[in-house]
Each structure stands twice: as C-alpha cells, then as structure tokens.
Amino acid sequence: NAGVTQTPKFRVLKTGQSMTLLCAQDMNHEYMYWYRQDPGMGLRLIHYSVGEGTTAKGEVPDGYNVSRLKKQNFLLGLESAAPSQTSVYFCASSYALGRRTHEQYFGPGTRLTVT
Amino acid sequence: GNSVTQMEGPVTLSEEAFLTINCTYTATGYPSLFWYVQYPGEGLQLLLKATKADDKGSNKGFEATYRKETTSFHLEKGSVQVSDSAVYFCALSPQASGGSYIPTFGRGTSLIVHP
Numbered sequence: 001n002a003g004v005t006q007t008p009k010f011r012v013l014k015t016g017q018s019m020t021l022l023c024a025q026d027m028n029h030e031y032m033y034w035y036r037q038d039p040g041m042g043l044r045l046i047h048y049s050v051g052e053g054t055t056a057k058g059e060v061p062d063g064y065n066v067s068r069l070k071k072q073n074f075l076l077g078l079e080s081a082a083p084s085q086t087s088v089y090f091c092a093s094s095y096a097l098g099r100r101t102h103e104q105y106f107g108p109g110t111r112l113t114v115t
Numbered sequence: 116g117n118s119v120t121q122m123e124g125p126v127t128l129s130e131e132a133f134l135t136i137n138c139t140y141t142a143t144g145y146p147s148l149f150w151y152v153q154y155p156g157e158g159l160q161l162l163l164k165a166t167k168a169d170d171k172g173s174n175k176g177f178e179a180t181y182r183k184e185t186t187s188f189h190l191e192k193g194s195v196q197v198s199d200s201a202v203y204f205c206a207l208s209p210q211a212s213g214g215s216y217i218p219t220f221g222r223g224t225s226l227i228v229h230p
Contacts, residue, residue: 031216033217042221043159058217092159094218096216103164104151104159104218106151106158108158109158
C-alpha cells in the first residue's frame with residue numbers, strides 16, 4: 001500500500017495564479033483532510049470530507065476550495081494565490097468506526113511558495 | 116469546544132536523558148488520544164494512542180497514559196537518542212453523538228537531543 005500520497009511535492013506560484021493539489025489514499029478511508037502548517041502555528045484545518053461527494057469547512061477555509069469526486073481522492077484548489085498562502089500543505093485520511101474517528105495517516109506534504 | 120494544550124518548546128536534552136512532554140485536553144465524554152511525531156521534512160506519523168481511561172500507549176520506548184481524572188496524556192521516554200529529535204504533537208479524536216468527528220491537535224513541541 002502506498003498510503004497517502006500528495007502531488008506535487010514542491011511548487012512556486014506567482015500571486016494570482018491558480019493550482020490544484022492532489023491527495024490520494026489507498027486505504028478506503030471515509031475521512032480526508034487538508035491542513036496547512038506554518039512556523040509556530042501548528043496544524044490548521046482548511047477543509048475536510050466525511051465521504052465521497054461531501055466537503056466541509058475547517059478552521060481556515062478562505063481562499064481555498066476542495067472537491068471529493070472519488071472516495072480515494074481529495075483535491076485542494078487555490079483559485080488566486082496570495083503570498084499569505086505560502087505554507088506546507090498536508091493531506092490526511094482516517095476511518096470512522098462507531099462514534100469516533102481513528103488515527104490519521106498523513107501524506108509527505110506539499111511545500112508551496114507564492115511570490 | 117475541544118482543545119489540546121501541550122508544553123511549548125523547544126525541549127533540549129542530552130542523549131540518554133529522561134523526556135517528559137506534557138499534554139492536557141478539554142473534551143466531553145471519552146475521546147481517543149494520540150501522539151504523533153514529525154521528523155524534519157516529513158509528514159506526521161502516529162507514535163502511540165490510547166482509546167480509554169487508564170490505557171497506556173507505547174511504541175519505540177515512548178509511553179503515555181490516558182488519565183481521565185487529570186485530563187492528561189503526557190509523553191515520556193526513559194532515555195532519549197539523537198534520532199528522537201523531531202516535533203511531537205498531542206491530539207484527540209472526539210467521541211461524538213452525531214455529525215463529524217474532527218480531531219484536535221496541540222501546537223507541537225520541538226525536541227532537540229544533543230550527543
């Protein structure tokens with residue numbers, strides 16, 4: 001199993017450009033998440049999905065959109081990149097059983113720089 | 116809402132020293148508790164977990180005990196190595212009565228181990 005993979009690993013954008021980050025998991029997990037990690041800020045949840053075709057806002061959703069057309073994929077889009085979106089982006093997935101989610105599996109991250 | 120508080124870092128130790136990283140949480144019911152580790156340039160990975168009160172999670176010489184009475188899940192290791200240098204995140208997964216079950220993370224504690 002590949003686990004959670006992210007594409008691309010690195011990207012440099014100019015202000016105003018758009019891009020899509022792809023996350024894929026092969027563990028049949030229901031839940032998928034997008035986080036950003038900035039120095040001194042820990043992990044902040046951008047958007048998440050509890051199943052195919054569903055998405056929801058997290059803590060810092062502004063400037064981002066997401067889609068989950070297939071259970072194994074979760075896409076994060078930046079329509080008009082801003083320097084404040086320079087960060088490391090992590091995707092994660094987990095399964096839910098009963099009334100709780102279980103441990104998350106994280107991808108290796110995408111380092112994005114917006115100039 | 117749910118919250119996780121962990122001690123600020125960096126924590127700097129000499130090799131073979133004893134490690135404690137404090138973590139306390141606020142949540143209703145009986146959440147699952149986790150410690151994740153992030154090595155430089157990588158994503159987070161599960162270090163250990165506990166799903167009910169008085170459970171002890173352990174892995175790679177690290178231990179943490181789920182203390183319901185003090186709402187704590189402190190991470191300990193008896194003898195740290197240089198290779199343990201990383202950022203450690205405490206997290207909880209709530210026991211929900213409905214809706215989605217989104218994990219909550221602490222801000223992370225950087226550990227630096229010197230030879």
